[in-house]
Amino acid sequence: MSSLCFLRRMPKHRALSENALQLVAQRFAVLAEPMRLRLIQALFAGEKNVSELVAVTAGTQANVSRHLQTLTAAHILARRKEGLQVYYRISDPTIPRLCEVVCGAIEKQLTRQAGHFSVKNS
Amino acid sequence: MSSLCFLRRMPKHRALSENALQLVAQRFAVLAEPMRLRLIQALFAGEKNVSELVAVTAGTQANVSRHLQTLTAAHILARRKEGLQVYYRISDPTIPRLCEVVCGAIEKQLTRQAGHFSVKNS
């Protein structure tokens, strides 16, 4: 319920929050792979099983499965078994906002950079 | 000004946005190092020069400098030279929000996990 960010509180002791920094870094690291972002992107449209995700992302089954494990371990996705298939879905409601914020920042950067080249819209 | 996220638009062609995914992943990767998060955290309080940052983060000068280059290249920080010193500051206004969102998500996760152990507040 608290909206406090323990990255920013912490009066004097920096060492104490080293743990928290690790966790934050880990979370960013999970999101720092294009393939995992593709999976997340695909799941924005709703729950999908592994085969569907393999098809959509054009990756190998082994690799997709591994990335799904990583995302699930980070509590970003959740699993649901239904017979032979396993369905994955986004379980962390902050993920869409996170993507929006990052995409917005990148867009602004690119727009600014584009300006430096007096770009024409192709 | 646009609030559109090109991660989510794009009708059928997935390949076209592969570029965008790379950029987003790179940005997350920059934020995926505890040392860089420490630097960002230190700069929340305001502009600091390299020596100050070395002192605050307890890192080596070489390492701090390198991370500052990385963050600057990603347009997250900006540099300002003043005599011999170089002052760094946070130049991307989305960074605080980003940290808040991630910290919030982690807090919620930890709280939930803590519940599983019927935790007592120490």
Place this chain on the structure above:
DNA sequence: CAACTATATGCGTATATACTCATATAAGTC
């Protein structure tokens, strides 16, 4: 210019991890 200080960078090493291939597990059908 010489000496000094603050910051940046080249290079080597260690570590992490993404990927592939092969194989294991799990669950359904005959």
Place this chain on the structure above:
DNA sequence: GACTTATATGAGTATATACGCATATAGTTG
């Protein structure tokens, strides 16, 4: 049980990168 399909995982390899050490660059002072 034998066979098939969907998903997960062990092992090996290649690549990226964080760090330390030494040194280079930039700017200041004498």
